[in-house]
Amino acid sequence: MNIKGSVALVTGANRGLGRAYVQALLDAGAKKVYAAARNPATVGDLPGVQPIKLDVTNPDDVAAAAKAYTDVTIVINNAGIMRVAPVVSGSIDPVAARAEMDTNFYGVLAMSNAFAPILKANGGGALVNMLSVLSWVTLPGVALYSASKAAAWSLTNALRKDLRAQGTLVIGVHAGYIDTDMVSAVQAEKTSPSVITQQVVQAIANGEEEVLADAISRQVKAGLSAEASVYLARNAA
Numbered sequence: 001m002n003i004k005g006s007v008a009l010v011t012g013a014n015r016g017l018g019r020a021y022v023q024a025l026l027d028a029g030a031k032k033v034y035a036a037a038r039n040p041a042t043v044g045d046l047p048g049v050q051p052i053k054l055d056v057t058n059p060d061d062v063a064a065a066a067k068a069y070t071d072v073t074i075v076i077n078n079a080g081i082m083r084v085a086p087v088v089s090g091s092i093d094p095v096a097a098r099a100e101m102d103t104n105f106y107g108v109l110a111m112s113n114a115f116a117p118i119l120k121a122n123g124g125g126a127l128v129n130m131l132s133v134l135s136w137v138t139l140p141g142v143a144l145y146s147a148s149k150a151a152a153w154s155l156t157n158a159l160r161k162d163l164r165a166q167g168t169l170v171i172g173v174h175a176g177y178i179d180t181d182m183v184s185a186v187q188a189e190k191t192s193p194s195v196i197t198q199q200v201v202q203a204i205a206n207g208e209e210e211v212l213a214d215a216i217s218r219q220v221k222a223g224l225s226a227e228a229s230v231y232l233a234r235n236a237a
Ligand SMILES: NC(=O)c1ccc[n+]([C@@H]2O[C@H](COP(=O)([O-])OP(=O)(O)OC[C@H]3O[C@@H](n4cnc5c(N)ncnc54)[C@H](OP(=O)(O)O)[C@@H]3O)[C@@H](O)[C@H]2O)c1
Pocket: 011, 012, 013, 014, 015, 016, 017, 018, 037, 038, 039, 054, 055, 056, 057, 077, 078, 079, 080, 081, 103, 107, 130, 131, 132, 133, 174, 175, 176, 177, 178, 179, 180, 181, 182, 183
């Protein structure tokens, strides 16, 4: 797909990886980027960027965006949350437990449903879902986040099959730690957001359906088919 002249919409575009997606798309020649954020005032002022209000868990916001921004040819489902909580503690708040699924799974589902017809009408385009290495392995402290990313991976695979017929490229992006607010408390090697987003922009241009954006995501994917699968390992992830 030619990114030059494309019109992109990035969710969670006000900071972290989303902000880097906006920049990478502009650098690659996108004509316009809708930078979607819960609070569009936090997006800032950049040439070629139109801040828009969009909470991916709010059906009215999603419907309004799909009604207003019918020129979109690339959708980047980037918005996400991570809550650190042990999955078996006896103290799980059932409402809080749904938050990650609401944003990381149902948010992606809602956006994909709303924008698939727009991508079709505009010739196919591309739909990018920001997944994780935790789509494949898990850690007790982020079990619900991992479950939401596993669900989003499965959804991505279904969307890819569904949308091939209309010429829409569906890309799943997997990565380990990325240097953003989400993992600011973690002391570990992290990939710079721009390294991730440049690979994704390249994948859109090349028509690739999956991006394994760092060494850990490549190792973990390779380990899924090992006799003792990587998700069974005692120190998995
Ligand atoms: N950082 C990592 O190590 C890592 C690794 C693999 C995958 N990922 C994934 O990469 C994506 C971006 O994460 P990040 O690292 O940039 O995290 P981040 O720095 O915490 O930023 C998250 C972004 O998502 C937005 N967001 C959260 N809930 C939203 C909602 N309901 N509607 C719209 N926007 C919402 C946030 O907006 P507000 O400013 O309004 O909160 C913010 O812009 C996520 O899907 C994450 O799961 C991250």
